[in-house]
Amino acid sequence: MNSKHQYVQLNDGHFIPGLGFGTYKPQEVSKSKTTEATKIAIEAGFRHIDCAYAYQVEEEVGLAIRSKIADDTVKREDIFYTSKLWSTFHRPELVQSCLKRSLKKLHFDYVDLYLIHIPTAMKAMEKCKDAGLARSIGVSNFNRRQLEMILNKPGLKFKPVCNQVECHVYHNQRKLLDFCKSKDIVLVAYGALGTQRYKQWVDQNSPVLLDDPVLGALAKKHKRSPALIALRYQLQRGVVVLAQSLKKSEIKENIQVFDFELTEEDMKVLDGLNRNFRYVAMPSMSDHPNYPFADEY
Structure with a gap:
């Protein structure tokens, strides 16, 4: 299935597919599973692949993408690939070297989107775009105040696309x-289906999102899975959503998010589930001056 009509335009003119495949994996899962799952995702119709230097699987993801290019399933320009700058490379002179390391592991000339993984430096990111190493640049885990600081910076050349x-x-x-x-x-959106399996990040007593009875009732109503309801909710709000799984059946199911629609009433019911609950609160970073989750939003 080709999801070409589900693209969202970015503020720099590029387009991002509305549904992405997430490649973060728990430490106990073998890296080869990531290669296998990424191949399945591309075969199923995913064209947006989300990864990061810190996930330590860029070689495996690159291998999967290149193998699907080699067998003519896709061309490089069909794939929208996101990578992220990790916090140990935030000094301006290290930013491009981190991206170049990612590109080397991937065997790519450029990434489609490069994000600052945790709030910091933008100037050096702009140079990555200028150098053609990243087509678009954005941020991750920024709150409103941190976004405003970037947007109000004198001489800002490219505002973050996402x-x-x-x-x-x-x-x-x-x-x-x-x-x-x-x-x-x-x-x-990351963590759109809940993130219990990230044992090193998430309290295992957290509520299991996909077991929520409201999601279950809507899943029955639409004859879909709770996961598809949770993903569809985001798409209809204008959010680009990442879905993650290592299981072939789930990967193939997640791409079906474009095959149905939630009603306005369904959306209101789902809005009512909000409890401002974070699975990934990064408490170990809470005393850092750039800790993003102390503000209301």
């Missing part, structure tokens, strides 16, 4: 979404 944040029915980011829309910045 802000990738945790976003799901238990934490729908309504205020941040409205702010981003007002500034022509796309919100990209």
Whole structure:
């Protein structure tokens, strides 16, 4: 299935597919599973692949993409690939070297989108775009105040095209979404299905999002899975959403998010599930001056 008609325009003129495939994996899962899952995702119709230097699987993801290019399933320009700058490379002189390391692992000439993984430096990111190493640049885990600091910087050359944040029915980011829309910045949702499996990041007593009875009732109504309801909710709000799985059946199911629509009433019911609950709160960073989650949004 080709999802060409589900693209969202970015403020620099490029287009991002509305549904992306996430490649972060728990440490206990073998890296080869990532290659396998990424191949399945591309075969199923995913064209937006989200990865990061810190995930330590860029070689495996690059291998999967290149193998699907080699067998003529896709061309490089069909794939929208996102990578992220990790916090150990935030000194301006290190930013391009981090991106170049990612490109070397991927065997790519450029990435489609390069994000600052945790709030910091923008100037050096602009140079990555100028050098043609990244087509678009954006941010991740920024709150409103941190976004405003970037937008108000004198001499800002390229404003971020997106802000990738945790976003799901238990934490729908309504205020941040409205702010981003007002500034022509796309919100990209990670953790849209809940993130219990990231054992090193998430309290295992957290509520299991996909077991929510409201999601279950809507899933029955639409004859879909709770996961598809949770993904569809984001798309209809104008959010680009990342779906992640290592299971072939789930990957193939997730791409079916374009095959149905939620009613206005359904959307209101899902809005009502919000409880501003974060799965990935990064408490170990809470005393850092750039910790993004102390503000309301």
